[in-house]
Amino acid sequence: MTIEIATDRKASVIGSAWMIAAMAIFAIEDAFVKAVSEALPVGQILIIFGLGNL
Numbered sequence: 001m002t003i004e005i006a007t008d009r010k011a012s013v014i015g016s017a018w019m020i021a022a023m024a025i026f027a028i029e030d031a032f033v034k035a036v037s038e039a040l041p042v043g044q045i046l047i048i049f050g051l052g053n054l
Helices: 001-037 043-050
Strands: none
Touching: 001 043
């Protein structure tokens, strides 16, 4: 039973770390979109970032 609790705790910590990383990457991408939106039309922004996520 102690092993299961330790494994669940480790999985929770790893899951939390992935979530923090994903949110940080989203914030950086959002900053790029806002910076680029001053110079490019919306369609081009969607195509550029859409192709970048392939």
